[in-house]
Amino acid sequence: MANPGVALPERGVPHAELLRRLDALAASDADWRGNRVFSLVYRQSEAHDAFMKEAHGRFFSANALNPMAFRSLRRLEADVVRMTSGLFHGGPDTVGTLTSGGTESILLAVLAYREHARRHRPWILRPEIIVPASAHAAFYKAGHLFGVRIVKAPLGPDFRVDVAAVRRRIGTQTVAIVGSAPCYPYGVVDPIAALGELAGRRGLGLHVDACLGGYLLPFVARLEPSERLGDLPDWDFRVPGVTSISADVHKYGYAAKGASTLLYRDMSWMRHQFTVEADWCGGVYVSPTLAGTRPGGPIAAAWAAMNALGQDGYQANARNLMAIARTFADGIRAIPGLRLLGAPCASVMAFGAAPGGPDILAIGDRMEAAGWHIDRVQNPAGLHVILNPGHAQTAAAWLADLAEAVDHVRRHPELASQGSAPMYGMIAKVPLRGMVRRNVRAFLEQMYRPDAEGTDAPPHPESPLDAGAALPPLVQGVVDAWVRWRRHREI
Ligand SMILES: Cc1ncc(COP(=O)(O)O)c(C=O)c1O
Known part of the structure; x- marks a missing residue:
């Protein structure tokens, strides 16, 4: 046995004892309940948390892997995507999926751009994606997993990506460029309009990583200028060149952990993230995202969080x-x-x-x-x-x-x-x-x-x-x- 100190107990341990042990372990964690932590946990209120657990619990065993068996989850996912598309000024063709988190959304976007290029620009043998130096590390994970070269563009003195530097990095192998709204390190929004113009002119995809800001910026934009910290330029589907956006419901959407959205301007991009294995002896296997089994709890909780807070709840949160x-x-x-x-x-x-x-x-x-x-x-x-x-x-x-x-x-x-x-x-x-x-x-x-x-x-x-x-x-x-x-x- 690898660790003689820990083995499956001979007899099951009473629930109360196990819950006591879990609480004891959690006691040594960073004090997020006391608001002494500044990342990792996004929390609206204790009452909202309790509601999230209820909604999550209702779909605890449900599995969105098979939407024919769990039509409910497909409906909830579609509702979350439509509500999010409305926030991001998507059009009638906007499509999307729920994923397990920002990283999975980014992985899928990188995969989709690589596959889109394979199909439409087959001469690209070593695909590249240009990201700001401040883009989230998940892009490097994606590059590593999918064999896509992640090319870093430097930031300007305002910590936003230098668009001229992005332009200089576009080459024959470039399949997409990336901007953040906002980026994790500095909380600034990249010049998405200029990136969109560049992407549109060169026929490239433009992914906006709004994992952090997706469920906050639309409401910040509606505040009086005096209530904001500064200018907030357009960053969503209103910008013509934007082809996809990732946004985490489990961050400022205040959903239970395990929920992010990935939206595309239309199906011509999204279809490239799907996996279909027609010859498997287990049957025809279809998977829209990276996970096989897709837990129902986070999907239900994401839907419940968005409906429970509504426009007015998110607006009040943004003001606060x-x-x-x-x-x-x-x-x-x-x-x-x-x-x-x-x-x-x-x-x-x-x-x-x-x-x-x-x-x-x-x-x-x-x-x-x-x-x-x-x-x-x-x-x-x-x-x-x-x-x-x-x-x-x-x-x-x-x-x-x-x-x-x-x-x-x-x-x-x-x-x-x-x-x-x-x-x-x-x-x-x-x-x-x-x-x-x-x-x-x-x-x-x-x-x-x-x-x-x-x-x-x-x-x-x-x-x-x-x-x-x-x-x-x-x-x-x-x-x-x-x-x-x-x-x-x-x-
Ligand atoms: C801008 C941005 N993108 C992506 C991510 C990755 O999200 P996750 O940790 O949910 O995978 C984060 C996480 O903080 C982020 O801030």
């Missing part, structure tokens, strides 16, 4: 969130030594050190020590927040702790080479990217080794390594070397 975002943005701007990275248009933002300001990664360590779960961005180094309605309750405390952390690090510049700060700095800057990749992979292997208890602090999904986790010796060696090199440069 933008007020919270303004509190955070103004509060960050008011702290000497900090600067926002770009001009965020919604409730996602990153900030770094102003020129001559204190080390932002050491500030991140100080915030972690104060009990906040903080995400880091790199190139340039920064800290990152995704806001939820509950952050209204913790905004003042967070900003006070941030001001204290900035002051503390300013008085203790040596903190830049202690804690996890040098590790994050090293990970971002070390020229040997291959070495970083190998070491993070080694860390993953260690976490999934057969005898792993699974209770070690895991790396944060959006960060290369968790700040509190013990580092594998090789990584620690690299970190130490980096710190020595930095100290040497400072002498």
